[in-house]
Amino acid sequence: MATTKIYVPRETAAISVGADDIAIAIARHAKETGANIELIRNGSWGATWLEPLVEVLVDDKRIAYGNVEASDVPALFSAGFLSGGEHARRLGPINEIPYLINQDRWTFWRCGLVEQLSLDDFRMHQGFKAFEKAIEMGPESVIEAVKTSGLRGRGGAGFPAGIKWQTVADAEGDRKYVACNADEGDSGTFSDRILMEGDPFGLLEGMMIAGYAVGASRGYVYLRSEYPLTHSILTRAIAAAHESGWLGDNIQGSGFDFDVELHLGAGSYVCGEETAMLESLEGKQGIVRYKPPLPAIEGLFGKPTVVNNVVTLASVANIVNLGGEKYASFGVDRSKGTLAFQLAGNVKRGGLVEKGFGITLRELIDDWGGGTASGRPVKAVQVGGPLGAYLPAEQLDTPLDYEAFINIGAMVGHGGIVVFDDRVNMAQQARFAMQFCAIESCGKCTPCRVGSTRGVEVIDRIVAGEDREGNYDLLVELCDTMEDASLCAMGGMTPYPVRSVLKYFAEDFSSAVGADE
Amino acid sequence: MTHEPYNKQTASEIIAGFDARPEMLVQVLHAFMQRFAWIPEDAIRQLADELNLSRAEVHGVVSYYHDFRTAPPGRHIVKICQAEACQAMGSRELSAHAVASLGVDMHSGNEDVTLEPVYCLGNCACSPAIMVDGKTYGRVSTGRFDDIVASLGASS
Numbered sequence: 268m269a270t271t272k273i274y275v276p277r278e279t280a281a282i283s284v285g286a287d288d289i290a291i292a293i294a295r296h297a298k299e300t301g302a303n304i305e306l307i308r309n310g311s312w313g314a315t316w317l318e319p320l321v322e323v324l325v326d327d328k329r330i331a332y333g334n335v336e337a338s339d340v341p342a343l344f345s346a347g348f349l350s351g352g353e354h355a356r357r358l359g360p361i362n363e364i365p366y367l368i369n370q371d372r373w374t375f376w377r378c379g380l381v382e383q384l385s386l387d388d389f390r391m392h393q394g395f396k397a398f399e400k401a402i403e404m405g406p407e408s409v410i411e412a413v414k415t416s417g418l419r420g421r422g423g424a425g426f427p428a429g430i431k432w433q434t435v436a437d438a439e440g441d442r443k444y445v446a447c448n449a450d451e452g453d454s455g456t457f458s459d460r461i462l463m464e465g466d467p468f469g470l471l472e473g474m475m476i477a478g479y480a481v482g483a484s485r486g487y488v489y490l491r492s493e494y495p496l497t498h499s500i501l502t503r504a505i506a507a508a509h510e511s512g513w514l515g516d517n518i519q520g521s522g523f524d525f526d527v528e529l530h531l532g533a534g535s536y537v538c539g540e541e542t543a544m545l546e547s548l549e550g551k552q553g554i555v556r557y558k559p560p561l562p563a564i565e566g567l568f569g570k571p572t573v574v575n576n577v578v579t580l581a582s583v584a585n586i587v588n589l590g591g592e593k594y595a596s597f598g599v600d601r602s603k604g605t606l607a608f609q610l611a612g613n614v615k616r617g618g619l620v621e622k623g624f625g626i627t628l629r630e631l632i633d634d635w636g637g638g639t640a641s642g643r644p645v646k647a648v649q650v651g652g653p654l655g656a657y658l659p660a661e662q663l664d665t666p667l668d669y670e671a672f673i674n675i676g677a678m679v680g681h682g683g684i685v686v687f688d689d690r691v692n693m694a695q696q697a698r699f700a701m702q703f704c705a706i707e708s709c710g711k712c713t714p715c716r717v718g719s720t721r722g723v724e725v726i727d728r729i730v731a732g733e734d735r736e737g738n739y740d741l742l743v744e745l746c747d748t749m750e751d752a753s754l755c756a757m758g759g760m761t762p763y764p765v766r767s768v769l770k771y772f773a774e775d776f777s778s779a780v781g782a783d784e
Numbered sequence: 785m786t787h788e789p790y791n792k793q794t795a796s797e798i799i800a801g802f803d804a805r806p807e808m809l810v811q812v813l814h815a816f817m818q819r820f821a822w823i824p825e826d827a828i829r830q831l832a833d834e835l836n837l838s839r840a841e842v843h844g845v846v847s848y849y850h851d852f853r854t855a856p857p858g859r860h861i862v863k864i865c866q867a868e869a870c871q872a873m874g875s876r877e878l879s880a881h882a883v884a885s886l887g888v889d890m891h892s893g894n895e896d897v898t899l900e901p902v903y904c905l906g907n908c909a910c911s912p913a914i915m916v917d918g919k920t921y922g923r924v925s926t927g928r929f930d931d932i933v934a935s936l937g938a939s940s
């Protein structure tokens with residue numbers, strides 16, 4: 268009897284809602300019934316709302332079953348699951364699901380598709396083709412392609428990647444480094460995680476290309492400790508790449524040496540800031556550095572360092588493969604290419620949607636997200652993590668592009684979109700923004716360290732009805748100070764969500780709220 | 785997760801596994817946490833000696849990061865995400881339920897369980913999310929929370 272391939276994701280979200288139990292149940296049931304199956308652990312396609320999403324390969328088509336529970340397994344087998352049989356959980360072929368096929372999967376195209384830790388599968392899906400092409404092109408042409416693509420840092424700051432790479436390539440240094448920022452701390456974001464769990468070799472390839480382009484022979488991944496599964500997958504991927512000669516000295520006879528070391532963060536949000544991350548990589552407290560010098564000139568251990576986010580690095584392979592112009596054909600104006608938007612919070616169909624810039628929040632939340640999970644009206648949407656503005660329903664037609672968002676006092680950031688329904692009290696959210704800053708501030712600069720605590724107090728006074736007008740003015744002044752005088756985005760952008768609440772949801776300050784914690 | 789009490793010999797072996805590189809301090813501390821569950825004062829002294837750092841430097845790093853404990857935790861560690869995506873799906877109510885049902889406050893605990901906030905588990909499309917003994921759970925209603933806790937045998 269032929270072997271039937273069954274895909275069950277080994278991915279944090281899928282496992283958090285039972286994927287491992289399903290894998291066990293499928294294996295057990297197959298054994299009991301004598302069915303001949305091969306269980307493949309892939310990453311997630313990013314349609315998180317359908318997790319656990321199980322696929323069965325039937326005549327070259329992967330038939331998907333969504334929201335499967337371990338208790339469904341016997342019934343699925345009885346329904347002819349192994350030949351794609353009809354069942355309430357059956358969604359049809361994976362490549363016909365609208366949520367997925369209407370995306371522009373430039374960077375995430377292998378996620379879900381391939382067996383996460385199989386180098387053979389990776390190689391069969393163009394793996395390391397871009398690295399080989401980069402070696403043929405030479406470093407200058409690789410950097411040119413990245414410049415042409417218009418790729419900007421996907422961690423949130425949006426700095427042009429090609430210019431950063433050029434700066435590091437031109438910088439004097441006996442050693443240079445590539446430091447991958449995988450400290451994905453913004454609430455509402457999980458694209459780095461989905462990429463690292465679904466296509467870990469894809470990240471390594473991006474780092475190798477970056478290293479080759481700038482003349483670095485050592486790379487670091489700084490991964491947040493809240494991602495233990497990602498840590499285990501990346502550890503195994505790095506070891507597998509080493510064993511097969513895709514990392515180490517003279518990679519595949521190319522003459523290029525490159526090693527990757529994986530470091531774990533330790534629960535500090537501010538370590539997502541690039542200089543704090545470098546301090547932490549050096550084994551120290553994650554305290555922000557003054558800039559200049561830029562990390563591109565004096566970065567890790569004082570050496571020129573490319574600091575890029577996971578998605579930035581992983582986007583480069585296809586830029587090398589298909590050309591910078593092709594990537595730049597997605598997107599709008601100065602926001603070229605695609606972004607992996609992440610629909611989160613109170614949304615019916617949460618997950619990852621990779622689309623060209625220019626799509627609106629409304630399209631994402633309604634067409635992909637299907638509105639709120641609660642079915643109630645949308646009251647506010649926070650874009651770009653805890654330092655991003657809260658936008659009211661009237662602003663949902665703003666196109667997602669870096670500049671359009673800056674123009675309305677907001678930011679696209681890392682592409683996280685957190686939806687709240689009409690039960691949220693926005694004064695409580697403004698208070699939380701200040702409180703979070705107080706908890707996570709590295710403490711180096713006064714506006715952030717002290718301002719955040721004073722911010723919580725001032726908001727409490729406004730809500731308590733104490734000299735409302737005076738305290739309101741004081742809060743605005745405090746926001747000005749934090750924005751103008753903080754050392755990094757932690758203190759400098761905490762005012763964004765606070766101001767947006769003052770601007771769009773001021774009425775919530777007059778209704779009582781409870782304190783967090 | 786099984787832990788053993790801190791002992792100098794094991795700690796030394798762990799440090800040697802990182803070639804006693806001072807820049808590996810954060811990574812060594814993670815390895816200590818995995819092995820010993822917390823970082824006692826003696827470990828700080830030893831790290832300073834063997835990594836050629838000052839005690840102040842090691843203490844500074846231990847106290848800076850949320851992950852490193854300087855007191856033993858309960859047998860089980862329950863972390864509840866308090867960040868925005870989970871707030872939008874009722875994490876405040878879930879936290880209140882956890883405090884009431886476990887009988888411990890946030891940031892505290894007893895021999896059985898330690899309850900802590902966490903700011904994002906990256907499971908924001910399955911909010912609210914919690915982490916129990918290093919394993920992430922999504923779509924955690926109060927009922928599901930009770931089931932997860934009951935399965936640990938740590939329910940009060």
